[in-house]
Amino acid sequence: MASALQTPNLLIIIDDSSFDLRINSGIASHTKLFKQIVCFSSAVAALDFLAENINNPEIFPHVIFLDIQMPEMDGFEFLERYDTFPNEFKAKSHVIMISSTDDLRDIVRAESDRNVVKLLKKPLQIEALKTLVAKIYKL
Amino acid sequence: MTVIKVLYVDDEENNLSSFKANFRRLYEIYTATSGAGALDILSQTEVHVVISDQRMPEMTGVELFKKVKKLYPEPIRILLTGYTDIDALAGAINEGDIYRYITKPWNEIELNNGIQNAYDVFKTRRELKDKVEELEKTNDELNRFIYSISHELRAPLASALGVINLAKLDNVYHESEKGHEYWGLIEDCCARLDYNITSTLQYYKNSRYSTIKEEVDFQKLVNELIVVHKLANNVEDKIKFDVNIDQSEKFFGDVFRIEIIIGNLISNAIKYQNPDEQNKLIQIDVKVNRLDAIITIIDNGLGILNDHLNKIFNQFFRIHNQKGTGLGLFIVREALAKLDGKISVESVVNSGTKFTLRIPNEL
Numbered sequence: 001m002a003s004a005l006q007t008p009n010l011l012i013i014i015d016d017s018s019f020d021l022r023i024n025s026g027i028a029s030h031t032k033l034f035k036q037i038v039c040f041s042s043a044v045a046a047l048d049f050l051a052e053n054i055n056n057p058e059i060f061p062h063v064i065f066l067d068i069q070m071p072e073m074d075g076f077e078f079l080e081r082y083d084t085f086p087n088e089f090k091a092k093s094h095v096i097m098i099s100s101t102d103d104l105r106d107i108v109r110a111e112s113d114r115n116v117v118k119l120l121k122k123p124l125q126i127e128a129l130k131t132l133v134a135k136i137y138k139l
Numbered sequence: 140m141t142v143i144k145v146l147y148v149d150d151e152e153n154n155l156s157s158f159k160a161n162f163r164r165l166y167e168i169y170t171a172t173s174g175a176g177a178l179d180i181l182s183q184t185e186v187h188v189v190i191s192d193q194r195m196p197e198m199t200g201v202e203l204f205k206k207v208k209k210l211y212p213e214p215i216r217i218l219l220t221g222y223t224d225i226d227a228l229a230g231a232i233n234e235g236d237i238y239r240y241i242t243k244p245w246n247e248i249e250l251n252n253g254i255q256n257a258y259d260v261f262k263t264r265r266e267l268k269d270k271v272e273e274l275e276k277t278n279d280e281l282n283r284f285i286y287s288i289s290h291e292l293r294a295p296l297a298s299a300l301g302v303i304n305l306a307k308l309d310n311v312y313h314e315s316e317k318g319h320e321y322w323g324l325i326e327d328c329c330a331r332l333d334y335n336i337t338s339t340l341q342y343y344k345n346s347r348y349s350t351i352k353e354e355v356d357f358q359k360l361v362n363e364l365i366v367v368h369k370l371a372n373n374v375e376d377k378i379k380f381d382v383n384i385d386q387s388e389k390f391f392g393d394v395f396r397i398e399i400i401i402g403n404l405i406s407n408a409i410k411y412q413n414p415d416e417q418n419k420l421i422q423i424d425v426k427v428n429r430l431d432a433i434i435t436i437i438d439n440g441l442g443i444l445n446d447h448l449n450k451i452f453n454q455f456f457r458i459h460n461q462k463g464t465g466l467g468l469f470i471v472r473e474a475l476a477k478l479d480g481k482i483s484v485e486s487v488v489n490s491g492t493k494f495t496l497r498i499p500n501e502l
Contacts, residue, residue, distance in 0.1 A: 017294065023301035030308045069290050100297035102289055102337060104398065107367055121370045122297035123304050128373065 008062035008094075008137060011037045014046045014078065015067040015098070020122065024065055024098065027124050033133050034063070043073040047081055054089065061093050063133065066116075068099040068106055075099070079113055090115055094136050098124055142167045143258050144184065146214070148177040148191040148203065158190075161247050166254065174198030174206070181211050188257045190250075192243075193220040193228070201231040208236050213265070215257035219243050285340060292336050300329050338466035341399050345474045350393040352501045357425045357432065358384045360394070364402045365423075372409045378419040386427040391501040396474040401434065403467045404494050408438040413489065416440070427500065434496040443486040451484065 011034040015021050021039040028037055040046035043066075053059040068075040075097060082095070097110045100122040110119040117136060120128055133139070146169040147158045155170045162168060169186060171177040173195060180186070189207060193200035204216045218240040220228060231237050238260065241253050303326050306312040312322045365380050401423075408421045422437040443451060450456045452472040475482055479499050486492040 017298060019295070019298040020301065023298060023305055026305045027301070027308065030305075069294070100290070100293045102293060102371075103286070104363060104367060107370070108363055111366065119370065121373070122294070123301035125304065125373055126308060 007035075007139075008033060008133060009035045010059065010061050011063045011065065012046060012050075012061040013037065013039045013065040014043055014070075014075075015039075015065070016041055016070040017067070020067065020098075024124050027126050027129065028065070030126055031130050031133065033130070043070055043075065043078040047073075047078060050082075050085070054085070063136075064093060064095045065098050066095055068097060068101050068110065076109065076113075079115055082115060096120055096129075096132065098122055143188065143254065144169065144186040145254060146171065146177060146180055146184075146186045146189045148172075148174065148189070148195070148200070149219070150192065150195040154192070162251070162254075165251070174203035177203060178206065178210070181207065181214070186214050187261045188217065188254050189214045190217045190219060190254070193218055193224050201228060201236065204231065204236045213261065215261045217241060217253050217257055219245060285343065289336065289340050293333065296329055296333050296336070300326070300333075303329070335466075338470060341403075342466060342470050342473065345396060345399060345470060345477065350396065350477055352391050353394055355390045355392050355394050355397060355432075357386050357390065357427065357434075358382075360398065361401065361423055361425065364398065364405050368402065368406045368409055372406065374409055378409060378412065378421055381420060381422040383422075383424045386425065386432075388427050388429055388500070389502060390427045390432050392432070392498060393478055396478055397498060399474045400471050400480075400496065400498075401436070403471045404436045404496075407467060408436055408440065408492070411492075412438065412440040429500060429502060431500055432496075432498045434498070435493060436496075437491060437493045439491040442488040442490055442492055443484070444488055445486075448484060448486060452482075 011028055013021055013024055013028070015024065018041065021041065025037045025039055028034055038049075040049065046064075050061060066075045066078060079095070082090070085093075094117045095115050097116050097119040098121075099106070099110070099119065101107060107119060110116055118132055120132070143166045145162065145166045147155060148171045149155050149158075150172050152172065155172070159168055159170065169180050169184060171180055174191075174197065177189070177191065181189070189204075191200040191203055195203075200218050200220070204218065207214065207216060215238045216236065218228065218231075218237045219242075220240055221243050225240075228237070228240060232240065238257055239253055241250055303312070303322060306322055311318070313319050361382055361384065365382070369378070405421070405423070412419050416439060418439075420439050422435075424433075424435045424437075426433045447456075452468050456469075471482065475496070475498070481497045483495045484492065485495075
């Protein structure tokens with residue numbers, strides 16, 4: 001797992017908008033920072049996937065893009081479940097919230113969540129993403 | 140038309156029969172011979188008017204009405220009583236237990252008028268109650284609508300801007316001169332629409348919500364607003380913020396409006412920076428005393444022409460053509476007016492702008 005810390009391998013994107021999955025995976029692949037990108041259109045499906053592969057080092061989500069407003073399970077509900085994952089897991093997996101929200105309460109809540117590295121505003125800017133990932137992985 | 144339901148309570152059966160004989164064609168009549176019997180009927184039937192004799196064994200009319208008022212506040216209560224009882228009733232009447240009293244023996248016309256008036260009161264109160272409920276519901280729906288619309292409108296817009304970003308990365312944007320121009324135009328339109336949505340919502344909220352008073356922590360508020368607006372304008376750390384809060388006194392005011400006011404000014408200070416300036420700086424000072432909060436927001440940005448200074452708070456006035464709708468400072472002025480606040484501005488072109496606000500402390 002030591003090598004996994006050096007470069008992020010797998011990026012998981014969770015967003016109910018198919019547009020935003022297409023756009024953000026496009027922008028993420030332009031950064032050339034991720035070897036693999038997997039998209040989920042629901043937080044529940046993503047959570048199932050993560051739980052199923054929790055002991056599989058081949059499928060480890062180094063970075064997770066998480067939308068806030070989603071039907072069924074929103075980003076904050078996802079974070080509550082995610083918080084129950086083992087600490088070793090969370091230490092190496094980095095959640096970046098990506099939202100178009102303008103609501104001060106949403107923004108403050110996202111920024112203060114201990115499992116959230118940062119909130120990036122939609123539309124996602126490639127430079128902001130590059131800088132943030134570089135900072136996390138000390139590239 | 141609704142049939143008026145009347146409950147008549149009297150321990151003398153004869154009175155009940157003559158009441159029925161007089162009014163059965165006009166009203167739906169319920170009768171009881173005791174207070175307990177009356178409460179029993181009220182528990183099962185929604186009546187509009189309750190008429191009770193005062194002198195009854197076990198429970199008097201006033202005692203019954205005190206209970207009815209507590210348990211079933213809606214029906215209007217009329218008491219029948221002889222002249223001798225009136226002194227004892229004054230308290231009950233003043234406390235609102237009784238809508239009207241009619242002296243015994245009653246005559247048909249007087250009692251009928253009493254019932255009609257009582258029903259009018261019942262109807263008016265009921266209509267008012269229904270209207271209030273309806274309004275509360277509408278208000279609730281509107282608030283939810285406002286919250287969701289800001290997401291529903293902004294999300295697809297952010298997606299459109301995302302597509303433009305992607306077009307740039309994939310070199311589609313710059314492929315041809317025309318293409319470049321068109322993509323640029325789309326981008327500007329989207330940015331303007333985004334700003335319009337924000338300002339319209341803010342303006343709407345400001346005109347709608349009544350002012351509320353709560354404690355304001357300026358340190359926290361200003362820092363949060365800086366985070367939000369840096370994020371919204373994608374400036375990251377290219378602009379230095381120098382924040383100085385002197386709040387030893389407590390401050391009470393309308394956080395929501397103060398947020399709109401300071402937020403708009405911070406957003407402008409970020410937007411109208413001079414692109415050639417190497418050390419972009421926004422300085423925010425807040426000084427709180429018992430009477431006011433004095434807030435100054437100073438930037439070293441593009442500045443405003445003297446001729447324009449007195450127009451910047453007007454609706455739809457714009458200086459920098461490329462951005463904005465001319466709503467931001469208009470909203471600031473409107474929100475400040477609700478708080479009895481004052482604003483002044485000094486500016487030098489290409490050197491910067493200073494806004495000074497004074498917001499009363501509702502301590």
